[in-house]
Amino acid sequence: FSTPQWWKEAVVYQIYPSSFQSHSGATTGWGSIQGIASRLDYLKSLGVDVVWSSPICKSPQADMGYDIADYKQIYHRYGTLQDVDNLIAELTKRGMKLMMDLVVNHTSNEHAWFLESRSSKDSPKRDWYIWKKPKSVSADGVPEPPSNWAQILGEANSAWTYDEKTGEYYLSLFTPEQPDLNWENPEVRAAVWDVMHFWLQRGAAGFRMDVINLISKVPGYPDAEVVLGAGCKFQPAFKYFVNGPKMHDYLQEMHREVLSKYDTITVGEMPGISDDDEVLRTVGAKAGELRMIFIFDLVDIDKPHVRMALKPWDVKEMKSIISRWQRVMIEKDGWNSVFIENHDNPRSVSRYVDDSDEWRHIGAKLIALMQTTLGGTLFIYQGEEIGLRNISKSWDIEEFKDIETINYWAKVNDLYADNPEELAYGRKIIDMKARDHSRTPMHWNAEENAGFCDAGAKPWMRIMDDYKTVNVDAQMKADLGDDLSVWQFWQRGLKDRKEHADVFVYGDFEELSVEHPNVFAYVRTSIKGEKWLVVLNYSGQELEWLMPDNLSVQFWACSNYVKGRAEKPLKKTIPLKPWEGILGRG
Numbered sequence: 001f002s003t004p005q006w007w008k009e010a011v012v013y014q015i016y017p018s019s020f021q022s023h024s025g026a027t028t029g030w031g032s033i034q035g036i037a038s039r040l041d042y043l044k045s046l047g048v049d050v051v052w053s054s055p056i057c058k059s060p061q062a063d064m065g066y067d068i069a070d071y072k073q074i075y076h077r078y079g080t081l082q083d084v085d086n087l088i089a090e091l092t093k094r095g096m097k098l099m100m101d102l103v104v105n106h107t108s109n110e111h112a113w114f115l116e117s118r119s120s121k122d123s124p125k126r127d128w129y130i131w132k133k134p135k136s137v138s139a140d141g142v143p144e145p146p147s148n149w150a151q152i153l154g155e156a157n158s159a160w161t162y163d164e165k166t167g168e169y170y171l172s173l174f175t176p177e178q179p180d181l182n183w184e185n186p187e188v189r190a191a192v193w194d195v196m197h198f199w200l201q202r203g204a205a206g207f208r209m210d211v212i213n214l215i216s217k218v219p220g221y222p223d224a225e226v227v228l229g230a231g232c233k234f235q236p237a238f239k240y241f242v243n244g245p246k247m248h249d250y251l252q253e254m255h256r257e258v259l260s261k262y263d264t265i266t267v268g269e270m271p272g273i274s275d276d277d278e279v280l281r282t283v284g285a286k287a288g289e290l291r292m293i294f295i296f297d298l299v300d301i302d303k304p305h306v307r308m309a310l311k312p313w314d315v316k317e318m319k320s321i322i323s324r325w326q327r328v329m330i331e332k333d334g335w336n337s338v339f340i341e342n343h344d345n346p347r348s349v350s351r352y353v354d355d356s357d358e359w360r361h362i363g364a365k366l367i368a369l370m371q372t373t374l375g376g377t378l379f380i381y382q383g384e385e386i387g388l389r390n391i392s393k394s395w396d397i398e399e400f401k402d403i404e405t406i407n408y409w410a411k412v413n414d415l416y417a418d419n420p421e422e423l424a425y426g427r428k429i430i431d432m433k434a435r436d437h438s439r440t441p442m443h444w445n446a447e448e449n450a451g452f453c454d455a456g457a458k459p460w461m462r463i464m465d466d467y468k469t470v471n472v473d474a475q476m477k478a479d480l481g482d483d484l485s486v487w488q489f490w491q492r493g494l495k496d497r498k499e500h501a502d503v504f505v506y507g508d509f510e511e512l513s514v515e516h517p518n519v520f521a522y523v524r525t526s527i528k529g530e531k532w533l534v535v536l537n538y539s540g541q542e543l544e545w546l547m548p549d550n551l552s553v554q555f556w557a558c559s560n561y562v563k564g565r566a567e568k569p570l571k572k573t574i575p576l577k578p579w580e581g582i583l584g585r586g
């Protein structure tokens with residue numbers, strides 16, 4: 001952390017606090033801050049520098065903590081402010097840092113600010129949220145929402161929630177329990193700056209900022225175009241609040257009022273944006289807004305208009321997305337965040353490779369080789385380091401806990417109660433896209449409850465059935481001769497990334513074989529001219545890949561099949577096993 005660019009080289013590990021680790025004696029069946037503190041040596045040994053925890057503040061948990069009721073108190077199942085202070089102290093001892101999850105596009109509907117705002121039209125805090133009269137009220141007194149916007153976590157519902165008491169609607173883009181703050185109001189912005197100072201002065205190193213590009217809405221909240229077909233009363237309205245008219249003003253004010261006063265790491269979650277120049281207005285080296293953002297092009301590769309749906313994709317599209325952002329940030333002096341998993345997406349081994357018993361660990365290492373050799377700040381999501389896969393298709397729907405999944409399944413049953421094919425398709429969407437897949441408790445060992453919580457406690461969510469074979473303990477201790485477990489492969493990849501940061505963090509990026517349908521190959525080159533070649537076979541077939549004439553490899557540093565293939569290739573054609581990735585020194 002000694003250099004001003006420390007946040008570029010840092011490896012960030014995202015913890016989903018409800019599912020990471022409980023602490024001995026706890027009977028909640030939830031993870032806790034004490035549990036996180038007990039795993040810092042583990043994270044250090046993996047090669048983690050910064051811990052980002054999904055929200056831990058006081059919340060009724062309508063959206064697993066992304067509905068905050070008090071920004072300066074801790075959710076009781078997770079612990080206390082004292083526990084957070086202790087966590088920060090323990091991280092500091094190990095040369096690590098804490099990144100908080102800042103959720104300020106909206107609060108919980110149980111936040112004191114909202115309770116006051118909804119108490120009356122004359123409340124001093126009425127204008128802290130977005131209140132509108134009904135578009136109309138029918139003869140029998142049924143109000144109509146101000147516009148046809150659909151809820152993001154359940155598009156069968158309106159993004160406007162009716163409040164009987166004052167006869168008005170409030171905007172709640174995600175769920176009725178998450179009223180949007182009115183960022184037009186300088187009092188709201190000042191209150192957010194105060195929350196940020198509170199955590200930065202407490203020792204947090206910065207923030208992941210939840211949907212920070214949605215804070216400015218198009219005035220008037222106009223009706224959205226109809227893109228969802230028959231039976232859908234409400235429509236996705238992203239164009240009316242993604243990177244809205246005043247977003248940059250607010251982010252620049254945030255930088256002036258808060259971020260410029262600290263040495264922070266910041267990453268803005270920005271769903272729905274993919275325009276180079278618009279992105280650079282936030283992450284450009286001289287932008288004066290945020291260090292980096294999460295761009296969703298890769299994790300939304302199979303998303304049509306809404307996330308709980310499917311659209312086809314192929315390896316070429318995946319390659320073009322990754323290569324594009326590697327190039328854009330180099331050419332336009334911006335900075336990437338590198339991530340392929342988080343708490344809102346299915347597991348990467350189930351989405352991008354083959355998660356069968358035979359291929360899961362090979363595919364997980366293929367992804368690890370890609371992630372540890374791409375340019376930008378690297379983010380790993382809990383469980384990704386051991387190659388956790390999606391929930392089994394055999395689980396009952398009741399085992400899925402996420403509000404988005406619950407709303408989606410309710411919509412499918414409302415629309416297609418007597419249509420087995422549509423119900424089956426709806427379950428297929430859940431099996432492939434539910435956010436629950438990445439929220440099951442962590443697999444620490446083969447003991448009861450996978451070591452996540454005491455045997456006497458009931459985990460808040462079912463633990464996956466493969467925890468006895470796929471767990472941290474087994475993979476850290478694995479002695480596979482010439483091979484490495486997924487965890488060992490990640491540990492080695494993070495070590496190589498650190499040792500060759502000038503190549504893998506900062507280096508140039510050039511894609512090879514752009515037209516190849518299965519092989520993702522690229523060369524990373526440091527400013528001093530040190531070249532490394534990465535060749536990734538994103539298929540289950542044996543392939544031969546032709547090395548370009550102008551490239552030669554001195555030795556193969558590693559493959560995801562064996563620790564390393566030191567021999568020099570005799571020919572220009574490189575044989576690739578199914579899902580094989582190789583790294584060679586040019």
Ligand code: TEU
Pocket residue numbers: 063066067103152153174210211269271307308343344404435
């Ligand atoms: O998610 C932002 C968001 O809209 C996308 O992740 C995605 O569209 C969403 O998961 C619905 O498909 C952030 C948080 O990461 C998520 O967990 C919260 O539910 C959401 O904001 C509201 O705070």
